[in-house]
Amino acid sequence: MGTPEIAAEVKTKLDAARAALAQHITGAPGVPADGSLSAGWKGDVCLTCSFQAEDVLLTKLAVALDPKIPILFLDTGYHFAETYAYRDRIASEWNLNLINLLPEKTVAEQEAEFGLLYKTAPDRCCGFRKVEPLFKAVAGYRVWITGLRREQARTRAALEESSLFTLPGGRQVLKLAPLAAWTTRDVWYACEELGIPLLPLYERGYSSIGCEPCTSLPTDPNDPRSGRWAGAQGVKIECGIHIQAAPVS
Numbered sequence: 001m002g003t004p005e006i007a008a009e010v011k012t013k014l015d016a017a018r019a020a021l022a023q024h025i026t027g028a029p030g031v032p033a034d035g036s037l038s039a040g041w042k043g044d045v046c047l048t049c050s051f052q053a054e055d056v057l058l059t060k061l062a063v064a065l066d067p068k069i070p071i072l073f074l075d076t077g078y079h080f081a082e083t084y085a086y087r088d089r090i091a092s093e094w095n096l097n098l099i100n101l102l103p104e105k106t107v108a109e110q111e112a113e114f115g116l117l118y119k120t121a122p123d124r125c126c127g128f129r130k131v132e133p134l135f136k137a138v139a140g141y142r143v144w145i146t147g148l149r150r151e152q153a154r155t156r157a158a159l160e161e162s163s164l165f166t167l168p169g170g171r172q173v174l175k176l177a178p179l180a181a182w183t184t185r186d187v188w189y190a191c192e193e194l195g196i197p198l199l200p201l202y203e204r205g206y207s208s209i210g211c212e213p214c215t216s217l218p219t220d221p222n223d224p225r226s227g228r229w230a231g232a233q234g235v236k237i238e239c240g241i242h243i244q245a246a247p248v249s
C-alpha cells in the first residue's frame with residue numbers, strides 16, 4: 001500500500017477515534033448510555049497512559065477535547081529513567097492533568113519485605129504495583145479509556161472497542177479502546193503526522209515498554225510483546241490490569 005492509501009486509511013481511523021472519544025469526553029448528544037451506567041458523562045472519564053506510542057497518541061486526541069481529562073500513570077517505581085523523563089516532558093509541554101498512581105509500598109519497602117518479586121512472583125509484584133492502584137483509581141470513574149490494540153498480543157485478539165469492565169467487588173466501568181483495530185504502522189504514522197515525539201526507548205529496539213526489570217528487547221519480530229517478562233518464557237504476557245474480576249455471584 002502506498003503512502004496516499006496509508007494516509008487516507010489513518011485519517012479515517014483518526015476521525016473515528018476522535019468521534020469515539022468525543023462521545024464520552026464532551027458528552028455529545030445521541031450517545032447511548034449503557035443501562036447500568038447513568039448519563040452525564042462529562043467529568044467522569046479517565047485515560048490510562050503508559051507513555052507508549054498508542055497511549056500518547058490517545059492522550060493527544062483526548063486533551064484536544066478536554067485539556068483537564070485525568071491522565072492516569074501507573075508509577076510502579078520500576079520504570080526506565082527514560083520513561084520517567086519522557087513522562088515529565090510530555091506532561092509539562094502538554095500541561096497534562098497527570099495523576100501518578102502509587103502502590104502502597106515504595107520499591108525499597110517492598111523489596112525489604114518480599115525481595116525481588118519481579119523475579120520470584122511477578123504476578124504478585126504486578127498486583128501490588130499495578131493492578132491494585134489502577135483498579136482503586138478507575139473505580140472513581142464511569143469511563144476508562146485505554147490504548148489497547150488487538151494486534152498487541154494474542155490475549156487482546158478479541159478486544160472490543162467498548163465493553164463493560166467489572167472491577168473487584170462488582171463495580172463496572174465502561175472501558176473504551178478506540179484504537180482496537182489500529183496496527184503499529186497506523187500508530188507510528190499518526191504520531192508522525194501529528195508531530196508527537198515518541199519515547200526514545202523505541203529507538204533502541206524496544207517494541208513494548210513497561211517496567212525496566214521486566215522489559216527486554218523483543219525475541220520474536222512478529223510479537224511486539226515478546227520482550228515483556230521474558231524470564232517467564234511466554235507464560236506471563238499481561239500484568240493483570242486488563243483482566244477483569246470474575247463475575248460476582
Ligand code: SF4
Pocket residue numbers: 076078117118121122123125126127129130210211212213214239
Ligand atoms: S512489570 Fe515487573 S516490576 Fe513492574 S510491577 Fe510487574 S512484575 Fe513488578
